Amino acid sequence: MRAIVLNRHGGPEVLRVRDVREPEPGAGEVRVRVQCIGVNYAEVLSRKGLYGWAPAMPYTPGMEATGTIDALGPGVEGRAAGERVIVGAQYGAYAEKIVVPERQALPAIAGFSADENAAIAVNYLTAWVALMEMARLRPADRVLVTAAAGGVGTAAVQIAARFGCATVGMAGSDEKLETIRALGAEEAVNYRGSGFEARLREAARPGGFDVVLEVVGGEVFRAVWPVLAPFGRVVVAGFASLALQRWNPLSWLRTWRDLPRADLRSLAPASHGLMATHIGYLLDDSPRLARVWGELMTFVAAHGIRPVVGATFSFDEMPEAHRLMESRASTGKIVVRI
Ligand SMILES: NC(=O)c1ccc[n+]([C@@H]2O[C@H](COP(=O)([O-])OP(=O)(O)OC[C@H]3O[C@@H](n4cnc5c(N)ncnc54)[C@H](OP(=O)(O)O)[C@@H]3O)[C@@H](O)[C@H]2O)c1
Structure with missing residues (x-):
């Protein structure tokens, strides 16, 4: 599969798409085929080596995406291949597929486009x-x-x-x-x-x-x-x-x-x-995440809120997406489509 692997810090040009081995879901995990990636300022900081919560290199950056579940690890029940989800993670979302603990794959919002589902979490x-x-x-x-x-x-x-x-x-x-x-x-x-x-x-x-x-x-x-x-x-x-x-x-x-x-x-x-x-910290606190997400979703639905997607790019244009975010010229969310 294709993924961006960060093996040195630097400017947007270090974000190069490479061929890597497809990850397999372990116990309690699901694998998600990514459709759209939500770009975050924290990923600009981690690309520069200035983000405390980034893992050690080499790694695939990316904290959120939307897509469909395409494989279930042992012990995962109540989820199914084809389910549309929003994924939150510490890293790994700049890829065609990402494996996360099942609790980190939240149901996608019906009625939202893929861009909007990548822009909310x-x-x-x-x-x-x-x-x-x-x-x-x-x-x-x-x-x-x-x-x-x-x-x-x-x-x-x-x-x-x-x-x-x-x-x-x-x-x-x-x-x-x-x-x-x-x-x-x-x-x-x-x-x-x-x-x-x-x-x-x-x-x-x-x-x-x-x-x-x-x-x-x-x-x-x-x-x-x-x-x-x-x-x-x-x-x-x-x-x-x-x-x-x-x-x-x-x-x-x-x-x-x-x-x-x-x-x-x-x-x-x-x-x-x-x-x-x-x-x-919410990634490790399922009960709190479930409560907060539930309250947020109720509010979003009650008020007809939709995320502002200010710009979209293709996967190969990830450096452009980072340049835009650093330029201070972006509005709303920048979304990268696989
Ligand atoms: N605590 C958390 O869990 C958490 C989660 C997500 C994001 N964040 C933080 O929230 C902030 C916004 O994140 P975001 O992903 O939504 O990004 P964003 O707001 O879409 O983009 C960053 C914005 O920061 C402003 N900015 C001010 N000084 C800047 C500078 N010197 N260089 C670049 N930008 C500058 C710019 O807006 P203006 O030109 O209008 O000032 C720029 O558009 C970031 O600081 C991020 O680290 C925190």
């Missing part, structure tokens, strides 16, 4: 866990989402706005602001260029934001604290702006400066909270 689970499980969103909350035109960002804006929250999205270009408003945001703010703190203050209204979903880090992370309401909660799910270069000591200093962090003494006066989330 990571982004919507991340947004849902951050907003609902951690920040404990209430409809009266004023919500701020950073990188709001991106994969996680579009999911978060849709969820918060449909939940009834006045929602503001921030992004790095004026072109993205319309996308954010079209998803239900009351306002959209460009955080690149001078004066963005003033625009943010205006969008915060006198009361400030109750909940912030932050995935950028650096000056964006620092800018949210002055506009946070009392009892406000900031949930950090990423830091896309950090650009660590292994051989550049200045970049180590900048990375250290820009990593999201807070001092308890500065949080206490206005009762502010800082939390962080990584949904990878």
Whole structure:
């Protein structure tokens, strides 16, 4: 079968499709024939060697895909070849076939296209866990989402706005602001260029934001604290702006400066909270995954939510898909079709 095997870190050109042996499912596992792959920013980071959750090389990257079950390992019951599924994994999805524990193959959503099924798991689970499980969103909350035109960002804006929250999205270009408003945001703010703190203050209204979903880090992370309401909660799910270069000591200093962090003494006066989330742990926690996924699916169906698929590429174009994600020009999810 064909798969992308990462055997050195580097630019998008290291993502080359090769012929590899087809994997066989072991006990409790299923093999899935992949139709579409959902591309994640974490895979850009792992390609560069900057992602802590990546396995040792060589390995096939890829955290999510959709396709059909094509083989069952010993002991798997209640699943069948041909079943359409969404797969979540630590790695392995940049391939024609992937083997995962049966619990990591969730039923695909009927009525969604293959592109949409490849675009929902990571982004919507991340947004849902951050907003609902951690920040404990209430409809009266004023919500701020950073990188709001991106994969996680579009999911978060849709969820918060449909939940009834006045929602503001921030992004790095004026072109993205319309996308954010079209998803239900009351306002959209460009955080690149001078004066963005003033625009943010205006969008915060006198009361400030109750909940912030932050995935950028650096000056964006620092800018949210002055506009946070009392009892406000900031949930950090990423830091896309950090650009660590292994051989550049200045970049180590900048990375250290820009990593999201807070001092308890500065949080206490206005009762502010800082939390962080990584949904990878859900892969090992079947009961929690089942509950959270079930609640998310109920909400998605009730509100007619569909993922924004901003661009599609063929399997051989995976380097182009990564280039687009790094360029900051993408909106919604980037999907690669096998
Ligand atoms: N915690 C978790 O479990 C989890 C799961 C999924 C994703 N994440 C994180 O959530 C964030 C979004 O992930 P995604 O897959 O949905 O990607 P994405 O938002 O579609 O793409 C990344 C976005 O980050 C923004 N960005 C800001 N500074 C950047 C820089 N210096 N270089 C590149 N991009 C920059 C860009 O939007 P603007 O130009 O509009 O700023 C870019 O479009 C990432 O930080 C990712 O690591 C976390």
